[in-house]
Amino acid sequence: MSKVQNKKPLTKKITFRITEEEYDKFQLLFKNAKLNDKRYTTSDFIRNAIFSNNPKFEVIKTKTIIRDRFCKNESLKIYHLNRIGNNINQIAHKLNSNQYDSSILKELNEINSLLRAYL
Incomplete structure (x- = not known):
């Protein structure tokens, strides 16, 4: 040119x-x-x-x-980590507003098991 x-x-x-x-x-x-x-x-x-x-x-x-399976797996992991983060935010909101009960412990155990599965 x-x-x-x-x-x-x-x-x-x-x-x-x-x-x-x-x-x-x-x-x-x-x-x-x-x-x-x-x-x-x-x-x-x-x-x-x-x-x-x-x-x-x-x-x-x-x-x-075309994106391979690795990319799809990574997207799925990010999706689930976002869901876990959402659960943590909901729990924090309930704890900060003093509106918690036994369901909080159940949710924390669920989050803990999900995190262990991904790590």
């Missing part, structure tokens, strides 16, 4: 993830593209790839990655 086209300030940021193999290929393509211009940045390279009519490298199609 020529310096004349870059007169407008670059205010928007885009972030994305790639695999190790894609990153290695990207580094190789970027290194080859940078040989002629030492001031050629990664951002310049990506902008050139997206907006140039004649990109200097091959476009690679990628698959969409």
